[in-house]
Amino acid sequence: MILLRTFLLMLSILPFFGCSKQQQPPPQERAAGLPEWVEGTSEPLPLKKSATPAYLQVQKTASVIRPEPLRKIEALEKLNPGLFSALPQLTELLRTAEVSPKFKSFYDAKISALAAGESMSTDDYFDCATVLHLTAPTTGRKAVLFQSDMDVDTDGTDPVRLARLQDYDDARISRSFQPLLAYSWAQSAGQQAANPFVQYYADTLTKLRTLHKQVSDEAAHDHGYIWQSVQKQFEETISALDRRAKYYDEDLRTRRSLVGSLDPFIVVPQTWPDRLKLPFSVQVGDFVAVIAGGKVYPCVIGDTGGDAKMGEASLKVAQAVNPKATGRNSAADNVTVTYVIFPQTRLAMAAPDLSVFQSEVARLLEEIGGLGTGTTLHRWQ
Template identity: 35%
Template sequence: MLELEHSQSKRKVFLFQTDMDVVSDGSDGDRVPRMPDKIVNSANYQPFTSYGWKKTGEVENPMITGWNKMLAEAKAKGNSSEVKRLSAGITDLRRRSFLIAEYDPFVVIPVFILQDRESAWAPNVGDYVAVIYGEKVYPAIVGDGGPNFKIGEASLRMAKALNPKSTPYTAPVSSLGVTYIVFPRTSGTWKAPDYSSWKTECAKLIDEIGGLGEGYKLHEWSNTLPKISKEK
Protein backbone atom coordinates (compact mmCIF):
# COMPACT_ATOMS: atom_id res chain seq x y z
CA MET A 1 0.00 0.00 0.00
CA LEU A 2 1.30 3.42 -0.97
CA GLU A 3 0.28 6.91 0.12
CA LEU A 4 1.11 9.25 -2.75
CA GLU A 5 0.64 12.94 -3.56
CA HIS A 6 0.93 14.62 -6.95
CA SER A 7 3.66 17.25 -6.86
CA GLN A 8 1.62 19.94 -8.62
CA SER A 9 -2.08 19.34 -7.95
CA LYS A 10 -1.39 17.98 -4.44
CA ARG A 11 -4.07 15.37 -5.10
CA LYS A 12 -3.57 12.47 -2.70
CA VAL A 13 -4.07 8.84 -3.68
CA PHE A 14 -4.12 5.61 -1.70
CA LEU A 15 -2.73 2.92 -4.01
CA PHE A 16 -2.47 -0.81 -3.57
CA GLN A 17 -1.85 -3.72 -5.91
CA THR A 18 -3.17 -7.17 -5.19
CA ASP A 19 -5.58 -9.81 -6.49
CA MET A 20 -9.38 -9.54 -6.48
CA ASP A 21 -11.91 -11.51 -4.48
CA VAL A 22 -15.66 -11.25 -4.99
CA VAL A 23 -18.45 -9.94 -2.78
CA SER A 24 -22.13 -10.46 -3.60
CA ASP A 25 -23.89 -8.35 -0.97
CA GLY A 26 -26.53 -5.64 -1.11
CA SER A 27 -30.18 -4.97 -1.90
CA ASP A 28 -32.46 -2.15 -3.01
CA GLY A 29 -36.22 -2.53 -3.35
CA ASP A 30 -36.47 0.64 -5.42
CA ARG A 31 -34.19 -0.64 -8.18
CA VAL A 32 -34.53 -4.43 -7.82
CA PRO A 33 -37.88 -5.22 -6.17
CA ARG A 34 -37.54 -8.98 -6.69
CA MET A 35 -34.66 -11.29 -5.82
CA PRO A 36 -34.29 -15.08 -6.13
CA ASP A 37 -35.83 -17.11 -3.29
CA LYS A 38 -32.47 -18.72 -2.51
CA ILE A 39 -31.08 -15.26 -1.74
CA VAL A 40 -34.17 -13.92 0.04
CA ASN A 41 -34.24 -16.97 2.33
CA SER A 42 -30.48 -17.18 2.85
CA ALA A 43 -29.13 -16.68 6.35
CA ASN A 44 -25.71 -15.87 4.89
CA TYR A 45 -26.54 -13.25 2.26
CA GLN A 46 -25.87 -9.73 3.54
CA PRO A 47 -28.50 -7.27 2.21
CA PHE A 48 -26.55 -4.22 3.39
CA THR A 49 -23.50 -2.32 2.16
CA SER A 50 -21.72 0.45 4.05
CA TYR A 51 -22.76 2.84 1.27
CA GLY A 52 -26.49 3.47 1.56
CA TRP A 53 -29.02 6.25 1.05
CA LYS A 54 -32.55 7.17 2.09
CA LYS A 55 -35.14 5.00 0.39
CA THR A 56 -37.21 6.96 -2.13
CA GLY A 57 -39.73 4.44 -3.48
CA GLU A 58 -42.68 2.62 -1.96
CA VAL A 59 -41.73 -0.95 -2.94
CA GLU A 60 -40.52 -2.92 0.07
CA ASN A 61 -37.02 -4.35 0.03
CA PRO A 62 -37.42 -8.01 -1.07
CA MET A 63 -35.00 -9.20 1.62
CA ILE A 64 -37.46 -8.19 4.36
CA THR A 65 -39.53 -11.31 3.62
CA GLY A 66 -36.64 -13.62 4.47
CA TRP A 67 -35.58 -11.57 7.46
CA ASN A 68 -39.12 -11.65 8.86
CA LYS A 69 -39.01 -15.46 8.68
CA MET A 70 -35.68 -15.53 10.53
CA LEU A 71 -37.08 -13.09 13.09
CA ALA A 72 -40.07 -15.36 13.76
CA GLU A 73 -37.73 -18.33 14.23
CA ALA A 74 -35.51 -16.35 16.61
CA LYS A 75 -38.54 -15.32 18.67
CA ALA A 76 -39.76 -18.93 18.82
CA LYS A 77 -36.35 -20.03 20.11
CA GLY A 78 -36.17 -17.19 22.61
CA ASN A 79 -32.92 -15.91 21.10
CA SER A 80 -33.07 -12.30 22.31
CA SER A 81 -29.77 -11.17 20.78
CA GLU A 82 -30.80 -12.48 17.36
CA VAL A 83 -34.23 -10.88 17.70
CA LYS A 84 -32.57 -7.55 18.41
CA ARG A 85 -30.18 -7.87 15.44
CA LEU A 86 -32.86 -8.91 12.96
CA SER A 87 -35.35 -6.28 14.14
CA ALA A 88 -32.76 -3.52 13.71
CA GLY A 89 -31.85 -4.88 10.28
CA ILE A 90 -35.47 -4.92 9.10
CA THR A 91 -35.90 -1.33 10.25
CA ASP A 92 -32.82 -0.34 8.26
CA LEU A 93 -34.06 -2.20 5.16
CA ARG A 94 -37.31 -0.23 5.35
CA ARG A 95 -35.54 3.11 5.64
CA ARG A 96 -32.56 2.84 3.30
CA SER A 97 -31.39 1.45 -0.02
CA PHE A 98 -28.00 -0.11 -0.70
CA LEU A 99 -25.64 -1.02 -3.49
CA ILE A 100 -26.17 -4.38 -5.18
CA ALA A 101 -22.96 -6.25 -5.97
CA GLU A 102 -24.45 -8.00 -8.99
CA TYR A 103 -25.21 -4.69 -10.72
CA ASP A 104 -23.06 -1.95 -9.14
CA PRO A 105 -19.27 -1.60 -9.59
CA PHE A 106 -17.64 -0.98 -6.22
CA VAL A 107 -14.64 -2.04 -4.17
CA VAL A 108 -14.36 -3.12 -0.56
CA ILE A 109 -11.77 -1.69 1.84
CA PRO A 110 -10.84 -3.28 5.20
CA VAL A 111 -12.72 -1.67 8.08
CA PHE A 112 -9.56 -0.79 10.01
CA ILE A 113 -8.45 1.42 7.11
CA LEU A 114 -11.86 3.07 6.77
CA GLN A 115 -11.86 3.84 10.50
CA ASP A 116 -8.58 5.77 10.30
CA ARG A 117 -9.48 9.40 10.96
CA GLU A 118 -5.91 10.67 11.35
CA SER A 119 -4.31 9.97 7.97
CA ALA A 120 -5.24 12.30 5.10
CA TRP A 121 -4.71 9.31 2.79
CA ALA A 122 -7.18 6.98 4.50
CA PRO A 123 -10.14 6.12 2.23
CA ASN A 124 -13.75 6.66 3.24
CA VAL A 125 -16.90 4.94 2.06
CA GLY A 126 -18.11 6.71 -1.07
CA ASP A 127 -14.65 7.79 -2.25
CA TYR A 128 -13.96 7.40 -5.96
CA VAL A 129 -11.68 4.62 -7.17
CA ALA A 130 -9.94 3.71 -10.42
CA VAL A 131 -9.37 -0.02 -10.84
CA ILE A 132 -6.69 -0.94 -13.37
CA TYR A 133 -6.33 -4.40 -14.88
CA GLY A 134 -4.42 -5.13 -18.04
CA GLU A 135 -4.97 -2.18 -20.35
CA LYS A 136 -8.35 -1.19 -18.95
CA VAL A 137 -9.34 1.35 -16.29
CA TYR A 138 -12.64 0.99 -14.45
CA PRO A 139 -14.31 3.82 -12.47
CA ALA A 140 -15.94 2.85 -9.19
CA ILE A 141 -16.48 3.89 -5.58
CA VAL A 142 -15.61 2.47 -2.18
CA GLY A 143 -18.91 0.76 -1.46
CA ASP A 144 -18.35 -1.38 1.60
CA GLY A 145 -16.10 -2.21 4.51
CA GLY A 146 -14.60 -5.67 4.74
CA PRO A 147 -12.60 -7.88 7.11
CA ASN A 148 -9.28 -6.55 8.38
CA PHE A 149 -7.36 -9.58 7.14
CA LYS A 150 -8.32 -9.16 3.49
CA ILE A 151 -7.61 -6.43 0.95
CA GLY A 152 -8.54 -6.62 -2.71
CA GLU A 153 -12.28 -7.26 -2.86
CA ALA A 154 -14.82 -5.94 -5.32
CA SER A 155 -18.43 -6.40 -6.33
CA LEU A 156 -19.53 -9.20 -8.63
CA ARG A 157 -20.24 -6.58 -11.33
CA MET A 158 -16.64 -5.38 -11.21
CA ALA A 159 -15.29 -8.93 -11.04
CA LYS A 160 -17.19 -10.01 -14.15
CA ALA A 161 -15.82 -7.01 -16.06
CA LEU A 162 -12.30 -8.27 -15.36
CA ASN A 163 -13.17 -11.92 -15.91
CA PRO A 164 -16.59 -13.04 -17.24
CA LYS A 165 -16.12 -16.42 -15.55
CA SER A 166 -16.27 -14.82 -12.10
CA THR A 167 -18.91 -16.00 -9.64
CA PRO A 168 -19.51 -15.29 -5.94
CA TYR A 169 -17.25 -18.31 -5.35
CA THR A 170 -14.73 -17.84 -8.17
CA ALA A 171 -12.27 -14.95 -8.04
CA PRO A 172 -11.61 -13.07 -11.30
CA VAL A 173 -7.89 -12.57 -10.65
CA SER A 174 -5.70 -14.69 -8.37
CA SER A 175 -2.38 -12.99 -9.16
CA LEU A 176 -1.21 -9.62 -7.83
CA GLY A 177 -2.22 -7.95 -11.07
CA VAL A 178 -4.99 -5.54 -10.08
CA THR A 179 -4.16 -1.94 -9.17
CA TYR A 180 -6.57 0.05 -7.03
CA ILE A 181 -6.20 3.84 -6.94
CA VAL A 182 -8.43 5.36 -4.26
CA PHE A 183 -8.94 9.12 -4.11
CA PRO A 184 -9.40 9.92 -0.39
CA ARG A 185 -11.92 12.51 0.78
CA THR A 186 -13.76 12.64 -2.56
CA SER A 187 -17.07 11.11 -1.53
CA GLY A 188 -20.06 13.11 -2.68
CA THR A 189 -23.72 12.92 -1.66
CA TRP A 190 -24.76 9.33 -1.06
CA LYS A 191 -27.54 8.43 -3.47
CA ALA A 192 -28.56 5.78 -6.00
CA PRO A 193 -25.64 4.96 -8.33
CA ASP A 194 -25.15 7.17 -11.36
CA TYR A 195 -22.47 5.39 -13.40
CA SER A 196 -22.04 8.28 -15.82
CA SER A 197 -21.41 10.68 -12.95
CA TRP A 198 -18.95 8.25 -11.36
CA LYS A 199 -17.03 8.09 -14.63
CA THR A 200 -16.95 11.88 -14.95
CA GLU A 201 -15.70 12.38 -11.40
CA CYS A 202 -13.06 9.67 -11.74
CA ALA A 203 -11.86 11.22 -15.01
CA LYS A 204 -11.39 14.60 -13.31
CA LEU A 205 -9.45 13.04 -10.45
CA ILE A 206 -7.24 11.00 -12.78
CA ASP A 207 -6.44 14.19 -14.71
CA GLU A 208 -5.22 15.71 -11.44
CA ILE A 209 -2.55 13.02 -11.15
CA GLY A 210 -1.35 13.19 -14.74
CA GLY A 211 -4.25 11.72 -16.71
CA LEU A 212 -4.57 8.55 -18.74
CA GLY A 213 -1.94 7.68 -21.32
CA GLU A 214 -2.61 8.17 -25.01
CA GLY A 215 -5.04 5.60 -26.37
CA TYR A 216 -6.51 4.73 -22.97
CA LYS A 217 -9.98 5.63 -21.73
CA LEU A 218 -12.20 4.94 -18.77
CA HIS A 219 -14.60 2.03 -19.00
CA GLU A 220 -18.23 3.02 -19.44
CA TRP A 221 -20.64 1.04 -17.29
CA SER A 222 -24.01 0.19 -18.79
CA ASN A 223 -27.20 -0.13 -16.76
CA THR A 224 -27.90 -3.85 -16.36
CA LEU A 225 -30.69 -3.53 -13.80
CA PRO A 226 -33.75 -5.64 -14.61
CA LYS A 227 -36.63 -3.71 -16.12
CA ILE A 228 -39.42 -3.16 -13.63
CA SER A 229 -42.82 -4.05 -15.03
CA LYS A 230 -45.59 -1.55 -14.34
CA GLU A 231 -48.53 -3.56 -13.14
CA LYS A 232 -51.92 -1.91 -13.41
Protein backbone atom coordinates (compact mmCIF):
# COMPACT_ATOMS: atom_id res chain seq x y z
CA MET A 1 0.00 0.00 0.00
CA ILE A 2 1.36 3.37 -0.95
CA LEU A 3 1.05 6.15 1.59
CA LEU A 4 1.25 9.63 0.05
CA ARG A 5 2.09 12.36 2.50
CA THR A 6 1.59 15.88 1.30
CA PHE A 7 3.77 18.48 2.91
CA LEU A 8 2.12 21.90 3.03
CA LEU A 9 4.63 24.80 3.21
CA MET A 10 2.43 27.84 3.67
CA LEU A 11 1.47 27.56 0.05
CA SER A 12 -0.47 25.55 -2.46
CA ILE A 13 0.76 22.06 -3.25
CA LEU A 14 1.56 20.91 -6.78
CA PRO A 15 2.61 17.36 -7.72
CA PHE A 16 6.15 17.22 -9.01
CA PHE A 17 6.39 15.94 -12.56
CA GLY A 18 9.72 17.60 -13.41
CA CYS A 19 7.81 20.49 -14.96
CA SER A 20 9.13 24.02 -15.33
CA LYS A 21 8.28 26.87 -12.92
CA GLN A 22 4.63 27.88 -12.88
CA GLN A 23 3.30 31.37 -12.29
CA GLN A 24 1.71 31.99 -8.93
CA PRO A 25 -2.13 31.90 -9.07
CA PRO A 26 -3.93 35.19 -9.67
CA PRO A 27 -4.84 37.21 -6.58
CA GLN A 28 -8.25 35.61 -6.15
CA GLU A 29 -6.59 32.20 -5.93
CA ARG A 30 -3.71 33.17 -3.68
CA ALA A 31 -2.89 30.73 -0.92
CA ALA A 32 -4.43 31.78 2.37
CA GLY A 33 -2.09 33.51 4.77
CA LEU A 34 0.42 34.90 2.27
CA PRO A 35 1.64 38.43 3.09
CA GLU A 36 0.00 41.00 0.85
CA TRP A 37 3.28 42.12 -0.70
CA VAL A 38 4.25 38.67 -1.95
CA GLU A 39 4.16 38.01 -5.68
CA GLY A 40 6.35 35.33 -7.12
CA THR A 41 6.74 32.00 -8.78
CA SER A 42 5.97 28.55 -7.48
CA GLU A 43 8.72 26.01 -8.00
CA PRO A 44 9.00 22.30 -7.17
CA LEU A 45 10.58 21.45 -3.84
CA PRO A 46 11.94 17.89 -3.56
CA LEU A 47 12.03 17.06 0.14
CA LYS A 48 14.74 15.06 1.80
CA LYS A 49 13.36 11.57 2.45
CA SER A 50 13.91 9.90 5.80
CA ALA A 51 14.63 6.19 6.08
CA THR A 52 11.48 4.06 6.04
CA PRO A 53 10.89 0.32 6.41
CA ALA A 54 10.71 -1.74 3.23
CA TYR A 55 6.94 -2.22 3.50
CA LEU A 56 6.25 1.54 3.53
CA GLN A 57 6.83 3.74 0.52
CA VAL A 58 6.67 7.49 1.15
CA GLN A 59 6.62 10.06 -1.62
CA LYS A 60 7.28 13.64 -0.56
CA THR A 61 6.84 16.47 -3.01
CA ALA A 62 5.79 20.06 -2.58
CA SER A 63 6.02 23.46 -4.17
CA VAL A 64 7.42 26.59 -2.62
CA ILE A 65 6.85 30.22 -3.50
CA ARG A 66 9.95 32.23 -4.33
CA PRO A 67 9.01 35.90 -3.92
CA GLU A 68 9.82 38.53 -6.50
CA PRO A 69 11.89 41.41 -5.08
CA LEU A 70 10.07 44.71 -4.72
CA ARG A 71 11.51 47.52 -6.85
CA LYS A 72 9.01 50.39 -6.85
CA ILE A 73 8.70 53.17 -4.31
CA GLU A 74 4.93 52.64 -4.10
CA ALA A 75 5.44 49.05 -2.90
CA LEU A 76 8.12 50.01 -0.38
CA GLU A 77 6.11 53.00 0.85
CA LYS A 78 3.12 50.74 1.42
CA LEU A 79 5.21 48.55 3.69
CA ASN A 80 7.02 51.43 5.37
CA PRO A 81 4.77 54.52 5.38
CA GLY A 82 6.84 57.70 5.48
CA LEU A 83 9.78 56.19 3.61
CA PHE A 84 9.42 58.56 0.66
CA SER A 85 9.19 61.58 2.95
CA ALA A 86 12.32 60.47 4.79
CA LEU A 87 14.29 59.76 1.58
CA PRO A 88 12.67 61.83 -1.20
CA GLN A 89 15.42 60.95 -3.72
CA LEU A 90 14.68 57.24 -3.36
CA THR A 91 12.25 57.35 -6.30
CA GLU A 92 15.06 58.51 -8.58
CA LEU A 93 17.49 55.96 -7.12
CA LEU A 94 15.05 53.12 -7.72
CA ARG A 95 14.79 53.93 -11.43
CA THR A 96 18.32 52.66 -11.98
CA ALA A 97 18.44 50.19 -9.08
CA GLU A 98 19.47 46.61 -9.73
CA VAL A 99 18.31 43.60 -7.77
CA SER A 100 21.23 42.30 -5.73
CA PRO A 101 22.35 38.68 -6.25
CA LYS A 102 22.11 38.51 -2.47
CA PHE A 103 18.32 38.34 -2.74
CA LYS A 104 18.38 35.14 -4.80
CA SER A 105 21.08 33.51 -2.68
CA PHE A 106 19.14 34.41 0.46
CA TYR A 107 16.01 32.60 -0.70
CA ASP A 108 18.15 29.77 -2.08
CA ALA A 109 19.38 29.25 1.47
CA LYS A 110 15.82 29.28 2.83
CA ILE A 111 14.56 26.79 0.24
CA SER A 112 17.53 24.47 0.88
CA ALA A 113 16.74 24.57 4.59
CA LEU A 114 13.10 23.68 3.91
CA ALA A 115 14.12 20.81 1.64
CA ALA A 116 16.34 19.47 4.43
CA GLY A 117 13.39 19.43 6.82
CA GLU A 118 13.65 22.76 8.65
CA SER A 119 10.33 24.35 9.58
CA MET A 120 9.64 28.08 9.25
CA SER A 121 6.62 30.21 9.97
CA THR A 122 5.21 32.31 7.13
CA ASP A 123 6.68 35.47 8.67
CA ASP A 124 10.09 33.82 9.08
CA TYR A 125 10.12 32.65 5.48
CA PHE A 126 8.99 35.97 4.00
CA ASP A 127 11.26 38.14 6.15
CA CYS A 128 12.90 39.98 3.25
CA ALA A 129 10.96 41.79 0.52
CA THR A 130 13.91 43.00 -1.55
CA VAL A 131 17.65 43.62 -1.74
CA LEU A 132 18.64 46.38 -4.16
CA HIS A 133 21.86 47.99 -5.36
CA LEU A 134 21.50 51.78 -5.51
CA THR A 135 23.82 54.29 -7.17
CA ALA A 136 23.41 58.04 -6.72
CA PRO A 137 23.66 59.63 -10.19
CA THR A 138 25.52 62.78 -9.14
CA THR A 139 27.95 61.49 -6.49
CA GLY A 140 28.30 57.85 -7.51
CA ARG A 141 27.68 56.81 -3.89
CA LYS A 142 26.70 53.14 -3.65
CA ALA A 143 24.16 51.73 -1.23
CA VAL A 144 22.56 48.36 -0.55
CA LEU A 145 18.90 48.63 0.43
CA PHE A 146 16.93 45.78 1.94
CA GLN A 147 13.41 45.64 3.30
CA SER A 148 12.85 43.37 6.29
CA ASP A 149 11.44 42.90 9.77
CA MET A 150 13.35 43.64 12.97
CA ASP A 151 14.28 40.99 15.49
CA VAL A 152 16.41 41.83 18.52
CA ASP A 153 20.10 41.09 19.06
CA THR A 154 21.29 41.37 22.68
CA ASP A 155 24.79 39.97 22.04
CA GLY A 156 28.13 41.45 22.97
CA THR A 157 30.16 42.27 26.07
CA ASP A 158 32.57 45.06 26.94
CA PRO A 159 34.09 44.80 30.42
CA VAL A 160 35.39 48.37 30.24
CA ARG A 161 31.89 49.82 29.89
CA LEU A 162 29.89 47.06 31.62
CA ALA A 163 32.03 45.19 34.14
CA ARG A 164 29.44 43.24 36.16
CA LEU A 165 27.56 40.09 35.19
CA GLN A 166 24.33 41.75 36.35
CA ASP A 167 24.81 44.39 33.66
CA TYR A 168 23.94 41.69 31.11
CA ASP A 169 20.86 40.22 32.79
CA ASP A 170 18.49 41.71 30.21
CA ALA A 171 20.72 40.38 27.44
CA ARG A 172 21.05 36.84 28.76
CA ILE A 173 17.32 36.21 28.66
CA SER A 174 17.82 35.59 24.94
CA ARG A 175 18.41 31.90 24.27
CA SER A 176 20.84 32.77 21.49
CA PHE A 177 22.99 35.19 23.51
CA GLN A 178 26.66 35.29 22.47
CA PRO A 179 29.28 37.23 24.46
CA LEU A 180 31.22 38.61 21.47
CA LEU A 181 30.34 40.16 18.12
CA ALA A 182 32.28 40.32 14.88
CA TYR A 183 32.69 44.06 15.53
CA SER A 184 35.35 43.76 18.24
CA TRP A 185 38.73 45.26 19.09
CA ALA A 186 41.70 44.48 21.34
CA GLN A 187 41.84 45.83 24.86
CA SER A 188 44.51 48.46 25.26
CA ALA A 189 47.43 47.79 27.57
CA GLY A 190 46.42 50.56 29.93
CA GLN A 191 42.73 49.63 30.03
CA GLN A 192 42.64 45.95 30.89
CA ALA A 193 39.39 44.74 32.41
CA ALA A 194 38.20 41.27 33.36
CA ASN A 195 35.22 40.07 31.35
CA PRO A 196 32.67 38.69 33.86
CA PHE A 197 31.75 35.80 31.55
CA VAL A 198 35.17 34.17 31.94
CA GLN A 199 34.52 33.55 35.62
CA TYR A 200 30.80 32.96 35.08
CA TYR A 201 31.39 30.12 32.62
CA ALA A 202 34.01 28.56 34.93
CA ASP A 203 31.77 28.80 38.01
CA THR A 204 28.73 27.49 36.16
CA LEU A 205 30.65 24.48 34.84
CA THR A 206 31.82 23.69 38.37
CA LYS A 207 28.27 23.84 39.71
CA LEU A 208 26.88 21.77 36.84
CA ARG A 209 29.53 19.09 37.30
CA THR A 210 28.77 18.90 41.02
CA LEU A 211 25.06 18.50 40.28
CA HIS A 212 25.86 16.01 37.52
CA LYS A 213 27.71 13.81 40.02
CA GLN A 214 24.66 13.82 42.29
CA VAL A 215 22.40 12.93 39.37
CA SER A 216 24.81 10.20 38.23
CA ASP A 217 24.80 8.68 41.73
CA GLU A 218 21.01 8.57 41.65
CA ALA A 219 21.04 7.07 38.15
CA ALA A 220 23.45 4.36 39.34
CA HIS A 221 20.93 3.24 41.96
CA ASP A 222 17.73 3.93 40.05
CA HIS A 223 17.88 2.52 36.52
CA GLY A 224 14.53 4.01 35.53
CA TYR A 225 14.06 6.39 32.63
CA ILE A 226 13.75 9.58 34.69
CA TRP A 227 17.24 9.67 36.21
CA GLN A 228 18.85 8.33 33.07
CA SER A 229 17.20 11.11 31.08
CA VAL A 230 18.23 13.83 33.53
CA GLN A 231 21.79 12.51 33.51
CA LYS A 232 21.91 12.72 29.73
CA GLN A 233 20.57 16.29 29.75
CA PHE A 234 23.24 17.34 32.23
CA GLU A 235 25.95 15.76 30.10
CA GLU A 236 24.74 17.53 26.95
CA THR A 237 24.48 20.89 28.73
CA ILE A 238 27.94 20.59 30.29
CA SER A 239 29.47 19.58 26.97
CA ALA A 240 27.89 22.52 25.13
CA LEU A 241 28.89 25.07 27.77
CA ASP A 242 32.42 23.67 27.96
CA ARG A 243 32.82 24.08 24.19
CA ARG A 244 31.51 27.65 24.36
CA ALA A 245 33.80 28.57 27.26
CA LYS A 246 36.87 27.23 25.46
CA TYR A 247 35.90 28.85 22.15
CA TYR A 248 35.49 32.32 23.64
CA ASP A 249 38.09 32.17 26.43
CA GLU A 250 41.02 33.94 24.78
CA ASP A 251 38.91 36.61 23.10
CA LEU A 252 36.96 37.32 26.28
CA ARG A 253 40.25 37.91 28.09
CA THR A 254 41.75 40.18 25.45
CA ARG A 255 38.98 41.81 23.38
CA ARG A 256 35.99 44.10 23.68
CA SER A 257 32.96 44.28 21.39
CA LEU A 258 29.82 46.23 20.68
CA VAL A 259 27.04 45.60 23.19
CA GLY A 260 23.41 45.15 22.19
CA SER A 261 22.04 47.37 24.95
CA LEU A 262 24.54 50.20 24.39
CA ASP A 263 25.35 50.34 20.69
CA PRO A 264 23.26 50.83 17.52
CA PHE A 265 24.05 48.08 15.04
CA ILE A 266 22.39 45.59 12.70
CA VAL A 267 23.15 41.98 11.75
CA VAL A 268 23.45 40.70 8.17
CA PRO A 269 23.68 37.12 6.84
CA GLN A 270 27.17 35.65 7.26
CA THR A 271 27.51 35.23 3.48
CA TRP A 272 27.20 38.96 2.83
CA PRO A 273 30.60 40.32 3.94
CA ASP A 274 33.42 39.57 1.52
CA ARG A 275 36.94 40.71 0.72
CA LEU A 276 36.39 41.34 -2.96
CA LYS A 277 36.28 45.13 -2.64
CA LEU A 278 33.56 45.28 -5.29
CA PRO A 279 31.32 48.37 -5.42
CA PHE A 280 28.54 46.69 -3.43
CA SER A 281 30.69 44.50 -1.16
CA VAL A 282 29.71 45.04 2.47
CA GLN A 283 31.79 44.54 5.58
CA VAL A 284 31.25 44.42 9.32
CA GLY A 285 31.61 48.02 10.44
CA ASP A 286 30.02 49.61 7.37
CA PHE A 287 27.63 52.44 8.19
CA VAL A 288 23.86 51.93 7.93
CA ALA A 289 20.73 54.06 8.01
CA VAL A 290 17.67 52.30 9.42
CA ILE A 291 14.30 53.84 8.49
CA ALA A 292 11.23 52.89 10.50
CA GLY A 293 8.08 54.79 11.40
CA GLY A 294 9.23 57.90 9.56
CA LYS A 295 12.44 58.11 11.62
CA VAL A 296 16.04 57.48 10.56
CA TYR A 297 18.58 55.83 12.87
CA PRO A 298 22.37 55.85 12.31
CA CYS A 299 24.01 52.44 12.84
CA VAL A 300 26.79 50.11 11.72
CA ILE A 301 26.91 46.45 10.74
CA GLY A 302 27.88 44.85 14.04
CA ASP A 303 27.68 41.13 13.38
CA THR A 304 26.70 38.36 10.98
CA GLY A 305 24.09 35.65 11.41
CA GLY A 306 22.53 32.71 9.62
CA ASP A 307 22.38 32.48 5.82
CA ALA A 308 18.58 32.34 5.87
CA LYS A 309 17.86 35.01 8.49
CA MET A 310 17.33 38.70 7.82
CA GLY A 311 16.21 41.72 9.79
CA GLU A 312 18.00 41.90 13.13
CA ALA A 313 19.13 44.94 15.10
CA SER A 314 20.68 45.59 18.48
CA LEU A 315 18.48 46.06 21.50
CA LYS A 316 19.33 49.77 21.49
CA VAL A 317 17.99 50.21 17.95
CA ALA A 318 15.03 47.89 18.49
CA GLN A 319 13.80 49.73 21.59
CA ALA A 320 14.11 53.07 19.78
CA VAL A 321 11.85 51.65 17.07
CA ASN A 322 9.55 49.85 19.50
CA PRO A 323 9.90 50.40 23.29
CA LYS A 324 8.34 46.96 23.91
CA ALA A 325 11.18 45.14 22.16
CA THR A 326 13.25 42.78 24.32
CA GLY A 327 15.56 39.82 23.88
CA ARG A 328 12.41 37.75 23.41
CA ASN A 329 10.09 40.22 21.66
CA SER A 330 10.71 41.56 18.16
CA ALA A 331 10.58 45.25 17.34
CA ALA A 332 8.74 44.60 14.05
CA ASP A 333 7.23 41.26 13.04
CA ASN A 334 6.49 42.25 9.45
CA VAL A 335 8.75 43.62 6.70
CA THR A 336 8.10 47.25 7.63
CA VAL A 337 11.70 48.39 8.17
CA THR A 338 14.09 49.71 5.49
CA TYR A 339 17.84 49.25 5.91
CA VAL A 340 20.33 51.21 3.77
CA ILE A 341 23.94 49.98 3.98
CA PHE A 342 26.79 52.12 2.66
CA PRO A 343 29.42 49.65 1.38
CA GLN A 344 33.11 50.03 2.15
CA THR A 345 32.64 52.87 4.62
CA ARG A 346 33.81 51.27 7.84
CA LEU A 347 36.40 52.97 10.01
CA ALA A 348 38.90 51.25 12.29
CA MET A 349 36.98 49.15 14.81
CA ALA A 350 37.37 50.62 18.27
CA ALA A 351 35.25 51.78 21.20
CA PRO A 352 32.19 53.26 19.48
CA ASP A 353 31.75 57.00 19.32
CA LEU A 354 28.07 57.53 18.60
CA SER A 355 28.68 61.10 17.49
CA VAL A 356 30.84 59.66 14.69
CA PHE A 357 28.04 57.27 13.75
CA GLN A 358 25.80 60.34 13.57
CA SER A 359 28.10 62.48 11.45
CA GLU A 360 29.17 59.72 9.05
CA VAL A 361 25.65 58.47 8.33
CA ALA A 362 24.46 62.09 7.91
CA ARG A 363 27.24 62.68 5.37
CA LEU A 364 26.51 59.45 3.49
CA LEU A 365 22.78 60.19 3.36
CA GLU A 366 23.56 63.56 1.80
CA GLU A 367 25.49 61.71 -0.92
CA ILE A 368 22.32 59.84 -1.95
CA GLY A 369 20.09 62.90 -1.87
CA GLY A 370 19.67 63.68 1.82
CA LEU A 371 16.73 63.52 4.17
CA GLY A 372 13.37 65.06 3.42
CA THR A 373 12.05 68.28 4.90
CA GLY A 374 11.04 67.72 8.51
CA THR A 375 13.01 64.47 8.84
CA THR A 376 16.01 64.52 11.15
CA LEU A 377 18.61 61.89 11.87
CA HIS A 378 18.07 60.32 15.29
CA ARG A 379 20.66 61.40 17.86
CA TRP A 380 21.70 58.62 20.25
CA GLN A 381 22.00 59.39 23.93
